[in-house]
Amino acid sequence: MRKNLYLAGVLCCSILSLQAQNNPGSNHGNRFEQLGTxxxxxxxxxxxSGAPGPKYWQQRADYDIDVQLDxxxxxxTGAETITYFNNSPDPLTYIWLQLDENEHDPKSDNQSFNESRMSDKMTLSTLNSILPPKQDLGVKITKLTDAEGKTLPYTINQTMLRIDLPKPLMPGEKYRFKVSWWYNISDRMTIGGRGGYEYFQEDKNYLYTIAQWYPRLAVxxxxxGWQNKQFTGRGEFALTFGNFKVRMTVPSDHVVGATGECQNYKEMLSAAQYQRWQQAQNSKEPVEVVTLDDAKKAIQGHASSTKTWVYEAQNVRDFAWVSSRRLIWDALPTNVEGNKVMAMSYYGPEAYPLYRRYSSKVVAHTLKSYSKHTIPYPYPVAISVEAANGMEYPMICFNYGRADKDGTYSESxxxxxxxxxIHEVGHNFFPMIVNSDERQWTWMDEGLNTFCQFMAEQEWDSNFPSGRGPAHKIVDYMKMPKDQLEPIMTNSENIVQFGPNAYAKPATGLNILRETIMGRELFDFSFREYARRWAFKHPTPADFFRTMEDASAVDLDWFWRGWFFGIEPVDISLDSVKWFRMDGNDPEKTAKTAxxxxxxxxxxxxxxxxxxAGVKYAVDQDTSLQDxxxxxxxxxxxxEDKDAYSKFYNGLSAEEKALYDSKKNFYQLTFSNKGGLVMPLIIEWTFADGTKETDRISAYIWRKNxxxxxxxxxxxxxxxxxxxxxxxxxxxIDESNNSWPREAAPSQFELFKAQGGVRGASTGDNPMKKARTK
Incomplete structure (x- = not known):
């Protein structure tokens, strides 16, 4: 109930923030008031202050897992022993586990609660969402007992499982129990989802990306209290930190990459591969531990024997892995803030032209960039897997990037x-380390990470075509009809435009804070302080908002209120410019002006x-008319006037004379707030001699009107x-009213003629391929 009340309060405040004003009907006292309740x-x-309090606590769950891949x-098929530590002050009579694979169960609500429509052209994925599933999907629990083997009662509610404890788990106590389960792995290429398999028809092999695969503790x-909101496929995960030991039994010709460090490489790899692994520890370039030739040979066979890879990971919130016989694996040691991290990549032959050149080096760059802006990366490895998708887990992520069959690829x-x-590796920091609740506040994970992604992209290449981050790229979203918009502070399942709302808008807002409102020095210190305070903990939005203000001495409540809790856009209009000059009381100058x-x-x-025309005027023809x-x-x-002015001027002080003689130009500018969302005024002046200068006025200029x-x-x-x-x-959102004199904008046709192709845009063109055919 606490959770529901809190969420209801947040959502109501989000949606009604503009109506529930402190000073309704007035032109002030609303947008600059403190967030308060x-x-x-x-x-x-x-x-x-936004920091963890003196009695902050969080739970812990350790896992010992055996799993077999058929x-x-x-x-x-898996079996796990979980040790759960109750560090809370509350006695617990039950505990909740997540069964995320049950999102594919036809009985789960998410299989039916979305709208659907027929059209002239239907995609396979759209049809699959309508048709009954071809596979028997969802987790099958085969045994659930305490540590001594005594059966425990449990209840499954869609993607959540409640274990009723034989007696309350008291504060400071731990409880060990065992779960055995199995499930059919889904074809993620046809029915979607984060984990699953991809089948390669040409060589009859599978690529398994095994994610949210084991029953795991809710937070x-x-x-x-318990975060037991159902997983419907969009809102990701709130998870508990702990230690993992996982034994994965797979076909003996498979290569496995996983969260943590492998404990038995020597037994799993050939002698040549293990030697290359040793070589990679001190290399300055990525070393292929499992080579392209190794992968091509493995693809031809399908071993019936098995082997067991053993991985361990400490203080992580999750565990994921990849397994296939069609993987190349390269490794590059990277120095991150004085610590050695193995940046590694796993990919199939179709991704070799891109991943071999770039992937591990991008991983290394990402770790360095994010560490500079947040906290030093604390884990020993970071892995990028090419799997035709994008999803993140501790120390391992799944990405895309395949070349054409001839080895060429487009720039896009x-x-x-x-x-x-960069994005998926960056998720190691948000939310794998700074462990926010993605199910409730997607932006705390995706938005913060997209912002750091933007900084890392720009540090990779000054010409990198970042799609999210620059302020002007959010404009098309901000100007949409209000019934298509919702505040950033909205639950993930209720968002219409998910990407712009949860990724782009918060990332843009943080970029505006860094570059325009706070400045880099204050912002960077505060952002690092947030990451430091909440590393390996569970922050909420309030903790972020308060820390950013606490560490910078910048009152940002007006910005959180407008950008995060509201949907108003920015549209500030320069309505008028009036020019004044101080000609003074010099009667001769005054006479000339007059x-x-x-x-x-x-x-x-x-x-x-x-x-x-030579008109003859009456007063000239008849001089008697002149007087x-x-x-x-x-x-x-x-x-007399000259003497009076001389007396006045000579009576001025030197400072007064300097101002009097300065010939200053005074420009009175009037601005109107047409969009509703206040912002600083950034004014560029162009002078008659062609020079320019810029004035920056704080957003607080709007506080009284x-x-x-x-x-x-x-x-x-x-x-x-x-x-x-x-x-x-x-x-x-409207730059046409930002200039004086008004600047004419080209028509759509003229604009089309004037602009060239956007660098990095996906146009379907592959100049590399064309160059090879010449």
Whole structure:
């Protein structure tokens, strides 16, 4: 109930944040108010600073697992002993396990609760979501006992399993129990899902990516109790840290890569392979431990014998592995903040042209970049597996990136592969180490990781075509109809545009904080502090928000409120520019100015054409019509006026004279907030001599009027143009109202003619292939 109440509160605040204003009906006192009750109340477990409190606690679960892979039947059979440590202050009368493979069970709600429609063209995956499953899928529990073998009562509710304990598990106690199970491995290429197999018809082999495959503990925490929300295929995992020892029995010609470190390479590898493994420990380039030739030979045979790979991992929240006879494996030692890490890659022959050149080096680069921006990578290995998908687990991830049969590839395939490897390897930090609850707050995992991915991509290549991170790339999402939008602080299953909402928008927001609102120095220190505080712990959004402010002395509640709890876009309009000059009281200057204004006012087209036509004016033809005013110089300056000005000027101080003589130009700019989401004002001035300068005004300028603000700027030089947000830093959805004078935008047809192809965009073109055919 605590969890449900808290989530309900967060979602209500998210959706109604603009309606539940502190000062409704006013033009101020809303967007800049503190978040207050929108965040959970600090306590002894989680402090108001955003750090773990003095009585912070979390549970632990250790696993000892034996598992057999049946390559003939595509079946997995396992038995595990789990030791669960109750570090909470609460007696527990039951514990919850996750059975994530049950997402494929036809009886699970996620198999029926999504809409479906027929169309003229149907994909295989769409049809498979409608048709009854061809396989018997889902976890089959064959035995569940305590450590002494006594049967324990349990209840399965879709993807969750509750074990009823014979007596309460008291604070400080541990409980050991055993689970035996099996399931048919699903074809992830046809029915989807993260784990499963891919079948290669040409050589009749399987690639197994075994993920969320064992019954595993749900999280029991101080802020929600049991996290037993069902797994429906989207919202990922909240998991408990622990130690693993896993023995995987597979066909003897398979290669296995897994979370942790292998304990028996010497028995698993040939003598030549083991020698290459030893060589790889000190190499400066990736070394093929299992070579392309090894893989090609293994593909030809299908061993009936088996062997058992043994892996161990300490202080991880999960365990995943890959097994196949069609894998090349290379390894590269990497120095990460003084620690040696083995960056490794496993891939099939079809990925060799790309993965052999790039994968392990991208892994190494990712570890270094993320370690610089968060905490030093603490694990001994990091693995990238080419598996035609993208998914992450501790120390191992599954990615894509295959060449064409002739070994060529497009630039978009290369860049896409590099991007997904960075992203999935980066997940080691969020959420594998900074262990947020992905089921409830996808952005704390995907959004933070996508932001770090953007920084790593830009550090890889200054021309890397990052798709998420730059502010202007979120604009198309932000300008969508409001019924297609929801706050970032929305549960993952309820999001319409999942990628933009949970990945791109939070990543963009963090980039705006770093580059525009906080500055790199303050942001980087605070972001590292968050990672340091919550490494190997369970943070919530409030812990992140509070830490970023606590470590920087920057009040960001207005930003969290608008960017994370709301759906308003940024659209700030430069409505007017007024120019003022201080001509002073010098009567001669005043007279010249007045004469120029008089002459301009008197001039018009009829007067000019009359003069050109030689019109004879009545007062010229009849001089009796002329009087005193006909010859009076209305702009003549009297000596009396000159003497008065001289007396005034000589009475000024040196400082006053300097200002008086400066000939300053004063520009009064008026801005309106059309989108609703406030942002700093970034103003670029272009002067008459062609030079430019930029002023940056804090978003706090909007605090007393959230709808319209006016600001005066003094400039030494005359301004010819003003532009708002020149580097597109704030995700402004309408740039047509950002300039003075207004800049004409080309029509769609002219825009199409003017622009070239975007570097890295996927157009289906493969210039490498064309070059080879010439």
């Amino acid at each position: 929108m965040l959970q109340t600090p306590n002894m477990y989680r402090s108001a 390559d003939a039947a595509q079946k997995l 029991y925490s101080d802020f929600q 395939t290369k860049n896409g592969m590099i991007g997904v490897i 004469q120029a204004a008089y002459d301009k006012n008197m001039d018009h087209v009829a007067r000019q054409r009359n003069k050109a 005193f005013y006909s010859k009076w110089n209305r702009f003549e300056v009297s000596q 959230e709808n319209e603000v006016t600001k005066v700027f003094a400039k030494d030089k005359q301004v010819v143009a003003v532009k708002l947000d020149p580097l597109r830093e704030t995700a402004d």
